[in-house]
Amino acid sequence: MKYFIVTYGCQMNVHESEKIATILENLGYECGQTREEADIIVFNTCAIREGAEDRVLGNVGNLKKMKKKNKNLIIAVCGCMTQKEATAQKLMQTFPFIDIVIGTFNLPKLGDYIQAVKTGRQLEIWEEGDIDETLPYKRTSGENAWVNIMQGCNNFCTYCIVPYVRGREKSRKLENIINEVKEILKEGKYKKITLLGQNVNSYGKDLENPVSFANLLHEICKIDGDFTLSFMTSHPKDLTDDVIDAVASEEKIEKSIHLPAQSGNNRILALMNRKYTREKYLEIINKIKNKIPNCRITSDFIVGFPTETEEEFADTCTLVKEVEYDSIFAFMYSPREGTVASKMEGQIEEQVKNRRVNTLLQIEKELQMKKEGIC
Numbered sequence: 001m002k003y004f005i006v007t008y009g010c011q012m013n014v015h016e017s018e019k020i021a022t023i024l025e026n027l028g029y030e031c032g033q034t035r036e037e038a039d040i041i042v043f044n045t046c047a048i049r050e051g052a053e054d055r056v057l058g059n060v061g062n063l064k065k066m067k068k069k070n071k072n073l074i075i076a077v078c079g080c081m082t083q084k085e086a087t088a089q090k091l092m093q094t095f096p097f098i099d100i101v102i103g104t105f106n107l108p109k110l111g112d113y114i115q116a117v118k119t120g121r122q123l124e125i126w127e128e129g130d131i132d133e134t135l136p137y138k139r140t141s142g143e144n145a146w147v148n149i150m151q152g153c154n155n156f157c158t159y160c161i162v163p164y165v166r167g168r169e170k171s172r173k174l175e176n177i178i179n180e181v182k183e184i185l186k187e188g189k190y191k192k193i194t195l196l197g198q199n200v201n202s203y204g205k206d207l208e209n210p211v212s213f214a215n216l217l218h219e220i221c222k223i224d225g226d227f228t229l230s231f232m233t234s235h236p237k238d239l240t241d242d243v244i245d246a247v248a249s250e251e252k253i254e255k256s257i258h259l260p261a262q263s264g265n266n267r268i269l270a271l272m273n274r275k276y277t278r279e280k281y282l283e284i285i286n287k288i289k290n291k292i293p294n295c296r297i298t299s300d301f302i303v304g305f306p307t308e309t310e311e312e313f314a315d316t317c318t319l320v321k322e323v324e325y326d327s328i329f330a331f332m333y334s335p336r337e338g339t340v341a342s343k344m345e346g347q348i349e350e351q352v353k354n355r356r357v358n359t360l361l362q363i364e365k366e367l368q369m370k371k372e373g374i375c
């Protein structure tokens with residue numbers, strides 16, 4: 001029996017698909033190369049952007065013919081998109097050939113839902129759950145091993161669905177993370193460890209015996225072995241000096257920080273509920289540049305947030321020029337149902353967002369050319 005997993009979204013989801021693969025292999029399935037040869041197809045979905053949800057719907061819809069040909073094919077949908085109860089219900093109603101729809105917290109029980117399919121279709125969305133420590137991962141990303149250090153987010157940026165679909169921040173115990181890294185390194189094939197969390201700088205605050213993220217970094221660096229360490233994603237409000245110092249002083253940590261700014265304008269940052277100002281953000285960037293010369297600095301930006309004026313967008317452009325990022329990801333704002341920003345007045349026209357995103361990407365291109373000495 002073969003399985004095929006379709007993954008959408010961020011690195012957290014890519015890593016979660018490694019867990020799905022482990023569950024399926026424990027049930028006796030082998031990894032298939034195409035969905036046509038699969039006995040079970042799992043869609044691990046993303047809810048961050050509208051486009052990702054549309055693609056999921058399109059791709060799931062396309063499986064109708066396959067299910068007609070092969071009645072035993074099992075189709076399962078999980079991930080952030082299905083954590084929203086209304087979306088999960090709609091998926092079940094619209095696509096009667098889907099066998100399993102579960103939420104993010106139900107994932108460790110995927111095996112049980114698969115076994116139960118013979119008794120009927122499975123739909124279950126738990127409101128919350130702990131990080132599962134029981135299943136190992138079938139790692140699939142070459143020399144890099146992803147290590148999840150926490151789940152959820154407490155920040156409630158007004159455009160973001162993550163706190164609603166991943167719950168509040170929950171950190172893994174320090175000793176569990178250290179043991180996982182030791183196990184990974186024992187295998188001898190991994191040269192890079194990447195720590196994952198929606199907001200890694202908040203790591204450890206919720207533990208019974210709180211630990212700082214900087215502490216975690218130092219503890220991992222003490223582990224013997226020839227490896228590099230990196231992490232994502234950081235929130236500027238939580239990126240403390242001790243983390244910058246750890247990156248500066250620990251040889252094993254990659255000299256690279258991804259620090260999403262999202263906007264360069266203070267009114268828009270406040271509307272986004274980012275809890276820092278342009279000035280504060282630049283202060284952190286200057287600290288990084290002073291303490292870690294040659295540090296690679298990258299960022300994310302959202303253009304066309306509700307009510308964003310041309311002048312406010314121009315502030316984002318000047319921020320990008322001032323920081324001289326090594327690379328940026330620029331996205332057009334897209335409303336996510338259930339978030340505060342989706343209900344805001346003053347939504348920006350698509351063509352304006354399109355123009356702004358292209359302007360930002362052009363600025364980035366010019367920065368790269370300048371860095372490479374081309375212009």
Ligand code: SF4
Pocket residue numbers: 153154155156157160161162163198199235
């Ligand atoms: S920090 Fe903001 S953007 Fe990032 S996951 Fe949390 S709510 Fe979403």
